[in-house]
Amino acid sequence: MLYLSSLLSVAIAAQAAVATPIKARTAYEIKEIHEVPRKWSSQGRAPSDHMLHMQIGLKQGKFDELERHLYEVSDPDHPRYGQYLAVEDIHDLVAPSEESLDLVHEWLLTNGVDKFNYSPAKDWINIYIDVESAERLLDTEYSVYEHEDGSQLVRTSEWSLPKHLHDLIDTIQPTNSFMRTKPKSADWIQFGDKWTPPGYKxxxxxxxxxVCNIASVTLECFNTLYGTLGYKQKVPEFNSIAFNNYLNNTPIRPDIFEFLKLYNPAAAPEAFTFKSVEIAGGPAAQFTPLTPFEAANGASEEAVLDAETILGMTFPIPVTSYSTGGSPPFVVDINTPTDTNEPYLTxxxxxxxxxTIPHVISSSYGDDEQTVPKSxxxxxxxxxxQIGARGTTLFVSSGDDGAGAADxxxxxxxxxxxTIFLPAFPASCPYVTTVGAVQEFEPQVAAFREPGLGLDGKNHSSYYASGSGFSNYFPRPNFQDVVVPAYVKALDGKHKGLYNPNGRAYPDVSAQGLYFAFFWNGTLSDISGTSASCPLMSSVAALVNDALIASGKPTLGFLNPWLYSKGYKGFTDITGGNTTSCGTDGFPVTKGWDPVTGFGTPDFPEILSLLDCR
Structure with a gap:
């Protein structure tokens, strides 16, 4: 279930509304318009009784102050480095004003919404509401929109609020967000059906x-490439790492067990004991094999990949799987479109x-930034x-479509x-560390694959290029001010007009991401994508944390300030690889930081040396 701080009854809400003078209700005005993405089309009005889990984001009280704390505790040159905030400190900083709460309560009650609950900091209000009531509340019309792949969402392109609430509410969802949180994995391929990079040596x-074979890259290869081979963990019981699952993805324990038996036998029993946390009705880690229907639909490939990589690389560090579902539950039938809540928020x-939360969290999901309203x-x-300010390193995948797509x-x-390049979200968020993908071994190069023939003469591989780009929503953060402008200047006008040179650029780092050895649906196979490189990089970071904790030092926390100021010296620069995308030759991979491979791949011994915790 989704844990929320409190359920507000009618009586309490009414009392709050009367506690302070209520301003006269103002006329409705449009709060936000977001164009319907081109791959979506309206199928007509949404059923009036369709239920929505609506999340109302109230303006946070002191986010600027929280951001200041985040950068101070994450800056290795600041006296407060590593002095992470407690959860209570976070809540105090982001809590909205009492006046804001009173005015929003009054608006909800006036519109007949008398049951709602809060996030722990009261900066989000959650309500369960039917479409007809939501349309009245937001002065809008909801429709059923269908993606070209057949999936459907109940959404609207614009919504309104009374004028006096515009500055008190940042966003309300689901309204005009068409983001479909999806795994960043290129595909699953049976042994023998793989495309080989042209000119590979x-x-x-x-x-x-x-230990490194391009046809199937194993844990031993990763450990050899990145210098973690033979590292003896010192304090795993004080360490932690986790990974996120959405869209009913859940780890399949029997497959994970078989993988670990092959590649890390000591860890194999952990396949049945690692912690599974279910949120908002998300599915628990599964003790039974996939059903034929689940297998036919590629169920849980992402969750299995994350679990196999992280358990294989970090055992015996405690691992947590978070499975976030949709809510409220409903039965899908011909008159009820499929729907999801906004899982990141949940x-x-x-x-x-x-x-307490894990020291490292890996998340291999995302979508085009433009499918998400800026608010x-x-x-x-x-x-x-907020997660970073508490000392957790959050890694996300950069995506598998290069600068946006193949053509x-x-x-x-x-x-x-x-025609523009399409940045991805949440890869474009400045408060996460975004992970790109590389392939081959000597040297490693940016991950790229074009459709090719397997050994049986059939076309088995799809387009895949490590995600790269510049945000159109988020400005370039200060920690990128040295390397990113220099890269843009060196482009000398290349791709001008296709990207935002002043946006947050990504990725920050990279790791292997082609043909991971992978056990799924009872079969040893391979899988590719930044869905693979993200948990791999997360695993290396967890091992770094072991050394830090054993040395009495704080864990890595929000990585980027350290990474861009000095940590980059602990990464192997990647200087080659194909980045063709959007009908262009893509962003070039260059010496130093670039928006395809970031600062490159981790060198574990060198990172420990930089952190003085060998």
């Missing part, structure tokens, strides 16, 4: 050549209510800032139908 280094609300993206990103037809602006 096996590594000449005997040690690497012995997960973040749960996390914000916990006294919603900003508020979700602020939730991630120009897939890189189109919602606003004017012009």
């Amino acid at each position: 096996p590594p000449s280094n005997e040690t690497i050549a012995k 997960w973040a609300t749960y996390i914000s209510g916990q006294k 919603y993206a900003e508020r979700v990103c602020r939730e991630f800032a 120009a037809s897939g890189c189109v602006s919602n606003i004017d139908n012009s």
Whole structure:
């Protein structure tokens, strides 16, 4: 279930509304318009009795102050470095004013909404409401929208509020957000059906050549490449790592067990014991194999990949799987469109209510930034800032579509139908560390794959390029001010007009992301994508935290200020690889930071040396 701080009854709400003078109700005015993404089309009005879990984001009281704290405790040159905030401190900083709460309560009660509950900081109000009532509350009309792949959402393109509430409410969802949180995995491929990179040369280094095979990259290869091989953990019981699951993805324990038996036998029993946390009706980690129906639909590939990678790399560090579902539950039938809540908010609300949270969290999901209204993206990103201020490193995938898609037809602006690069979200959020993907071994290069033939002569592989880009929503954060402008200047006008040179650029780092050895549905196979590189990078960070904790030092926390000031020296620079996307040759991979591979891949011994915790 979704844990919320309190359920507000009619009597309490009414009392709050009367406690202070209520301003006269003002006329409704449009609060936000967001163009319907081009891959979505209206199928007509939504059923009036369709239920929505509506989340109302109230203006946070002192977010600027929280952001200041975040950067101070994350800056290795600041006296407060590593002095992370307690959950109570976070709640005090983001709580809305009492006046805001009173005015929003009055508006809800006036419109017949008399049952609602809060997030722990009271900066989100949650209500369960039918479409007819939601339309009256927001002076709008909801429709059923269908994606070109057949999936459906109940949404509207614009919504309104009484004028006096415009500055008190940042966002309300679900309204005009068309984001479909989806895994960043390119595909699952049976052994023998793989595309081989043109010109690939096996590594000449005997040690690497012995353990790294382009056809199936294993834990031993990762540990060898990144210097974690042979590392003896010192204090795993004081450490922690987690991964996120959405869209009914859940770890399949029997598959994870079989994988670990092959590649890390000591960890195999943990496949049946690692912690599974279910939020808002999300499915628990599964003790039974996939059903034929689940297997036919590729169920839980992402969750299994995350669990196998993290358990295989970090055992015996305690691992937590978060499975966030949709709410409220309803039965899907021909008259009821499928629907999801906004899962990032649901997960973040749960996390914000916990006294302790894992030191590292991996999240391999996202969508095009332009599918998300700016107000919603900003508020979700602020939730991630709260997580960072508590000392947790949040890694997210950069995406698998390069600068937006394989060709120009897939890189189109919602606003004017012009050709543009399409940044991804939450990869574009400045408060997360975004992970790109590389392939091959000596040297490693940016991950890229074009459709190709398997050994049986059939086409088995799809387009895949490590996600890269510049946000159109979030300005470039200060920690990027040295490397990003230099990169943009060196482009000398290349791709001008296709991207925002002043936006938050990503990724920040990279890790292997092609043909991970993978056990799923009872079969040993391979899988690719930044869905693979993200949990791999997260695992290396968790091992770094072990060394830090053993040395009496704070854990990594929000990584980016350290990474951009000095931590980059602990990463192997990537200088080559194909980045073709959006009908162009994409962003070039260069010496130093670039928006394809970031600062490159981790060098574990060098990172420990930089942190003085060898």
